[in-house]
Amino acid sequence: MTNASTNASTNTSTNATHPLTGLRAMAPHADPDWVDAFVVEQRLLGVPGERIGDALATIEAHLVATGQRVAEAFGPAKEYARELADSGPTRPRGLPTRVMVSSTAGLVGLVLLPRAVAALLNGEQVVVRVGDLVALGLLAVLLWGLFAFGTQVLRALFESRIRTVLTALVPVVLVAVMVGVFTLLRAPVVSLSAWLVAGLGLLATGAATWLSAREPIDLVESPDGRTLGRRSSARWTNIALFPALTALLCLVTWVVWATS
Amino acid sequence: MATDDAWPSDWLRGVLAVAVLAVLERGATHGYAIAAALSEAGLGTVKGGTLYPLLGRLETAGHLQAEWLPGEGGPGRKVYVLTAAGRRQLADQRDRWAEFTTLTTALISGSTTGVRP
Numbered sequence: 258m259t260n261a262s263t264n265a266s267t268n269t270s271t272n273a274t275h276p277l278t279g280l281r282a283m284a285p286h287a288d289p290d291w292v293d294a295f296v297v298e299q300r301l302l303g304v305p306g307e308r309i310g311d312a313l314a315t316i317e318a319h320l321v322a323t324g325q326r327v328a329e330a331f332g333p334a335k336e337y338a339r340e341l342a343d344s345g346p347t348r349p350r351g352l353p354t355r356v357m358v359s360s361t362a363g364l365v366g367l368v369l370l371p372r373a374v375a376a377l378l379n380g381e382q383v384v385v386r387v388g389d390l391v392a393l394g395l396l397a398v399l400l401w402g403l404f405a406f407g408t409q410v411l412r413a414l415f416e417s418r419i420r421t422v423l424t425a426l427v428p429v430v431l432v433a434v435m436v437g438v439f440t441l442l443r444a445p446v447v448s449l450s451a452w453l454v455a456g457l458g459l460l461a462t463g464a465a466t467w468l469s470a471r472e473p474i475d476l477v478e479s480p481d482g483r484t485l486g487r488r489s490s491a492r493w494t495n496i497a498l499f500p501a502l503t504a505l506l507c508l509v510t511w512v513v514w515a516t517s
Numbered sequence: 518m519a520t521d522d523a524w525p526s527d528w529l530r531g532v533l534a535v536a537v538l539a540v541l542e543r544g545a546t547h548g549y550a551i552a553a554a555l556s557e558a559g560l561g562t563v564k565g566g567t568l569y570p571l572l573g574r575l576e577t578a579g580h581l582q583a584e585w586l587p588g589e590g591g592p593g594r595k596v597y598v599l600t601a602a603g604r605r606q607l608a609d610q611r612d613r614w615a616e617f618t619t620l621t622t623a624l625i626s627g628s629t630t631g632v633r634p
Contacts, residue, residue, distance in 0.1 A: 344573030
């Protein structure tokens with residue numbers, strides 16, 4: 258794919274001249290629901306964004322040339338997505354190891370740093386309680402489940418008729434369980450230096466940020482360089498997510514301390 | 518020979534790859550033109566859902582290359598070109614297919630036992 262590869266290599270620099278686009282604009286003659294189902298299935302199968310954009314442009318060109326409806330020409334979206342995925346290279350399915358490590362490190366920083374800030378402000382040590390250890394265990398099980406069965410979890414979520422309810426409900430249930438664990442299991446286990454905890458938290462957040470900065474940005478990209486979302490925004494969101502959340506929690510901790 | 522009768526999909530599955538290579542031997546062209554040429558040759562309507570995954574497999578195998586030609590206000594059209602490896606594959610498959618059809622025709626028509634000499 259000589260010229261296509263050349264196009265791809267210049268796409269980053271042409272983002273400024275080629276505006277952002279939406280999935281519907283990538284294949285305006287196709288049924289939007291068909292396009293959504295096709296793209297979700299290709300993503301779940303690990304097809305790179307550049308290939309998805311190429312497929313959408315091919316579908317659009319075919320529909321314009323034939324005047325056919327998308328389901329008539331290409332059949333059911335999911336089946337076509339699977340057939341097409343099998344015809345070319347895909348990424349390994351599931352979450353890459355570097356994403357697992359950076360997410361875990363980011364969460365560790367998110368938990369440790371606000372605790373360290375609270376202890377430092379009060380001039381105390383960080384008291385590790387039974388609830389902390391239980392919450393840590395729950396979090397580890399949850400992360401393992403997500404990493405091991407990430408694709409299946411996402412597929413089940415997308416295919417569920419109540420996905421909006423589930424998406425809203427899962428974080429609420431998770432927070433409620435964690436609050437319950439912290440509140441009910443308060444027996445102290447060990448006390449640690451607040452500076453040590455702060456150091457570990459900074460190290461974890463730093464590692465998460467460093468790994469996220471090296472994460473390749475895989476946007477759905479049309480052969481003419483239009484992308485679904487801005488590459489720079491995606492990169493900065495990746496880099497800033499954990500540091501920003503951690504800083505926000507530290508700020509909340511300080512506000513609570515200052516006003517109490 | 519043009520026909521409106523659909524050929525059994527099993528038969529088409531076996532011959533479609535070499536037929537696409539044969540169409541591309543005439544010159545670089547885009548997906549819809551390949552489908553039109555196959556239809557014109559009498560193979561019936563080959564839908565996009567069958568054609569493009571096949572083109573993808575042939576591209577992955579190195580038998581053809583694809584490139585986008587610019588269009589007005591969009592990505593344009595994707596054009597497929599036969600590679601040297603594709604030409605070799607076509608030549609090989611063409612000979613073998615001729616032998617295969619001779620054998621099967623003889624077998625089906627009852628003029629042979631189907632055992633190769």
